[in-house]
Amino acid sequence: xxxxxxxxxxxxxxxxxxxxxxxxxxxxxxxxxxxxxxxxxxxxxxxxxxxxxxxxxxxxxxxxxxxxxxxxxxxxxxxxxxxxxxxxxxxxxxxxxxxxxxxxxxxxxxxxxxxxxxxxxxxxxxxxxxxxxxxxxxxxxxxxxxxxxxxxxxxxxxxxxxxxxxxxxxxxxxxxxxxxxxxxxxxxxxxxxxxxxxxxxxxxxxxxxxxxxxxxxxxxxxxxxxxxxxxxxxxxxxxxxxxxxxxxxxxxxxxxxxxxxxxxxxxxxxxxxxxxxxxxxxxxxxxxxxxxxxxxxxxxxxxxxxxx
Amino acid sequence: xxxxxxxxxxxxxxxxxxxxxxxxxxxxxxxxxxxxxxxxxxxxxxxxxxxxxxxxxxxxxxxxxxxxxxxxxxxxxxxxxxxxxxxxxxxxxxxxxxxxxxxxxxxxxxxxxxxxxxxxxxxxxxxxxxxxxxxxxxxxxxxxxxxxxxxxxxxxxxxxxxxxxxxxxxxxxxxxxxxxxxxxxxxxxxxxxxxxxxxxxxxxxxxxxxxxxxxxxxxxxxxxxxxxxxxxxxxxxxxxxxxxxxxxxxxxx
Ligand SMILES: Nc1ncnc2c1ncn2[C@@H]1O[C@H](COP(=O)(O)OP(=O)(O)O)[C@@H](O)[C@H]1O
Ligand SMILES: [Mg+2]
Numbered sequence: 001x002x003x004x005x006x007x008x009x010x011x012x013x014x015x016x017x018x019x020x021x022x023x024x025x026x027x028x029x030x031x032x033x034x035x036x037x038x039x040x041x042x043x044x045x046x047x048x049x050x051x052x053x054x055x056x057x058x059x060x061x062x063x064x065x066x067x068x069x070x071x072x073x074x075x076x077x078x079x080x081x082x083x084x085x086x087x088x089x090x091x092x093x094x095x096x097x098x099x100x101x102x103x104x105x106x107x108x109x110x111x112x113x114x115x116x117x118x119x120x121x122x123x124x125x126x127x128x129x130x131x132x133x134x135x136x137x138x139x140x141x142x143x144x145x146x147x148x149x150x151x152x153x154x155x156x157x158x159x160x161x162x163x164x165x166x167x168x169x170x171x172x173x174x175x176x177x178x179x180x181x182x183x184x185x186x187x188x189x190x191x192x193x194x195x196x197x198x199x200x201x202x203x204x205x206x207x208x209x210x211x212x213x214x215x216x217x218x219x220x221x222x223x224x225x226x227x228x229x230x231x232x233x234x235x236x237x238x239x240x241x242x243x244x245x246x247x248x249x250x251x252x253x254x255x256x257x258x259x260x261x262x263x264x265x266x267x268x269x270x271x272x273x274x275x276x277x278x279x280x281x282x283x284x285x286x287x288x289x290x291x292x293x294x295x296x297x298x299x300x301x302x303x304x305x306x307x308x
Numbered sequence: 309x310x311x312x313x314x315x316x317x318x319x320x321x322x323x324x325x326x327x328x329x330x331x332x333x334x335x336x337x338x339x340x341x342x343x344x345x346x347x348x349x350x351x352x353x354x355x356x357x358x359x360x361x362x363x364x365x366x367x368x369x370x371x372x373x374x375x376x377x378x379x380x381x382x383x384x385x386x387x388x389x390x391x392x393x394x395x396x397x398x399x400x401x402x403x404x405x406x407x408x409x410x411x412x413x414x415x416x417x418x419x420x421x422x423x424x425x426x427x428x429x430x431x432x433x434x435x436x437x438x439x440x441x442x443x444x445x446x447x448x449x450x451x452x453x454x455x456x457x458x459x460x461x462x463x464x465x466x467x468x469x470x471x472x473x474x475x476x477x478x479x480x481x482x483x484x485x486x487x488x489x490x491x492x493x494x495x496x497x498x499x500x501x502x503x504x505x506x507x508x509x510x511x512x513x514x515x516x517x518x519x520x521x522x523x524x525x526x527x528x529x530x531x532x533x534x535x536x537x538x539x540x541x542x543x544x545x546x547x548x549x550x551x552x553x554x555x556x557x558x559x560x561x
Contacts, residue, residue, distance in 0.1 A: 014561055015561070049561070052401075052402040053401055053402050054398055054401045054402055054560060054561075055560060055561050056556055056560050056561070073404070074310070074404040074406075075404075077402060077403060077404040078404045080402065082398070082399070082402050084395070084398050086395055087395075088394055088395040088396045088398075089394040089395060089396075090390075090391070090394050090396045091394070092324075092327060097320070097323065100316070101316050101317075101320045102399060103312075103316070104312045104313055104315055104316025104317075104319075105312075105313045105316050105317070105399065105400065105403040105405060106312075106313070106403050106404060107310045107312050107313055107403075107404050107405075108312060109312060110312075147399065
């Protein structure tokens with residue numbers, strides 16, 4: 001099956017000289033939820049902007065649904081809905097008015113029933129006549145999603161959709177995203193939280209300093225990324241590791257004063273309970289313990305190093 | 309052609325006008341009425357008729373032009389500046405709409421509003437002074453053409469402006485002086501010859517002159533020249549708008 005979006009050798013250097021995208025190659029499959037993961041300033045918003053016609057690429061090409069975004073810009077853009085990262089502030093408009101505007105702008109004939117459906121799905125129908133300025137941050141975000149969906153796009157970009165949205169509403173948002181995918185919409189969302197990408201995405205691409213570092217299925221990637229470490233501060237230093245503990249993959253550190261256990265954070269059973277039992281049996285006492293997870297930054301550093 | 313988009317932009321802008329109806333209609337009407345009371349009734353009675361037209365009536369076309377120009381520029385510039393300012397412009401940039409369609413939507417709405425306003429002011433003027441319209445078809449045509457041309461100028465200013473000061477700068481410091489010096493309150497025949505020549509570089513002279521001709525059949529400059537100047541101005545505006553969207557000037561990073 002042809003990819004719905006294909007990005008080839010895309011680069012962007014801003015007027016300031018800032019190189020935000022470097023030779024990006026990326027294909028998005030039809031019907032998937034693609035998580036674009038990267039720290040602040042990595043180039044996520046720039047990448048989306050280039051696909052959507054908001055940022056002028058410096059080099060490279062993009063096609064959406066087989067339409068080149070420059071030569072066949074109209075056909076390409078009709079397929080896309082965009083939810084921007086920044087909340088907009090069209091204070092005096094009504095919710096329904098602004099959503100109706102979006103549908104027309106994307107070339108679709110008026111369809112009040114469809115707009116009602118979109119607003120209902122995002123729990124905004126009750127607020128249809130409210131002015132935008134009276135909405136909470138979470139509602140504004142949903143209103144922007146409603147605007148992006150008003151013309152029934154095949155591809156939906158969600159740029160950091162959970163920024164400023166509380167945990168409860170996030171659940172609702174992910175449910176809505178999954179429903180959209182069931183309806184055949186391809187979704188590309190950006191985030192700088194691993195957990196978030198993990199929760200909803202089918203495939204994940206990691207971007208750092210304007211370069212796509214890795215693209216992989218979620219499961220495969222999580223295994224690579226999701227290592228956790230348990231460090232135990234021992235009551236008495238050990239000269240050597242008891243064989244039973246060595247067999248579990250533990251290692252001594254800090255001159256025998258600490259025991260380190262690395263495990264897969266994704267695994268059903270981490271084995272920690274067993275491990276603690278084992279320690280008790282072998283009579284190894286510990287004063288304190290801590291767990292650490294490699295931060296996203298560490299992971300990027302690792303990934304970049306692996307590639308070079 | 310994305311007609312749905314043009315319609316959406318047009319209706320959206322007209323709805324915005326509806327929300328600010330009071331300030332957008334009442335203010336200009338009050339201002340114009342004041343002009344009539346001061347220049348028409350109070351001072352005007354002491355000024356001789358100009359080419360057979362009483363002074364109060366003589367200034368009507370110029371006053372309508374004054375309002376038409378300032379309102380067209382400020383409405384259209386505000387209409388396109390707001391989405392840039394509030395951040396909603398991303399949507400227009402990402403939509404399947406061409407520069408021309410965007411211009412038709414925004415400029416069309418601003419011009420519609422100006423034309424309605426012009427007609428309201430005309431009706432208001434009728435309450436103060438005796439009006440005569442020799443060429444109603446031309447009068448309406450010139451009203452529309454001027455409204456469109458200056459709404460387009462406003463549109464360009466709205467894209468160029470980086471703040472509210474700049475937005476107000478042009479109407480206040482360019483349009484108003486040019487209109488006052490453009491024969492709104494006098495026939496340029498009364499000026500010394502040297503100043504008459506200077507005045508001919510003021511585009512507003514052509515608008516006011518042609519517009520007054522449509523009322524009273526008297527003109528400072530040839531009607532044909534007026535039309536040519538206005539159309540040239542319109543063409544320059546369209547070219548500028550096309551260039552803006554082509555290069556993404558002030559719109560795209
Ligand atoms: N309009 C702009 N002009 C200049 N530099 C920009 C502009 N927008 C973004 N940048 C820079 O480009 C880089 C990528 O930014 P962005 O795409 O917003 O990253 P992300 O969305 O991943 O946080 C950053 O270094 C940012 O400062
Ligand atoms: Mg961003």
